[in-house]
Amino acid sequence: MDEEEALARLIALAGTSASAAGDAAVLRAVVEEASELGARRALARLGLADEAARADVADLRQLLSAWRDAKTSAWKAAIDWAVRGVLALLVVGLAVKLGLPGLLK
Template sequence: MSETVLAQLLGQGAREGSDLTTLQAIAEAAGELGATRALTRLGLADAGAAADVRELRELLRAWRDAKRSAWRAAWGWAMRIASAVLLGGLAVRLGFKDWVK
């Protein structure tokens, strides 16, 4: 629906009084017009917009997966380093250096 349809519906509501059907049509026309304007301002009003949004969602999902994997890898390395330091400390404390000689 366009601005002219909305204007016609508003005129009809003013002339004939506003029954429920007219009010619903006005609300629907206004909502559709507002959504169209918002999509146009965002640059998503063309035919390829759906594909662009799908691609952006896939890219965002890949970014989240990569971020999660990086945190898991960093946590894994931190645990390995902590374990190595702990084992090294235990070896020194228990005199493992003397056992090797």
């Protein structure tokens, strides 16, 4: 019996159940079966239903982590160079203001 048949039988059983405790148990089983079936279908549509999917997702996570690290490093380097440029301009401005270019002649 596949998952769809099991779900259909649970739904039929839910329609014939007489006790409140039985209704809750059957309803819970129906929800669990339906959610598992839906999850398997979604994974199959994404191409992640085979055995290699776990390794593929792990590789994608590692690649995403490396991308985030590279992006963070690039931003830090750009900010570092911008700060160095501003400081260099400040030093040149102070040198001009204090008349140091006249001392070099």
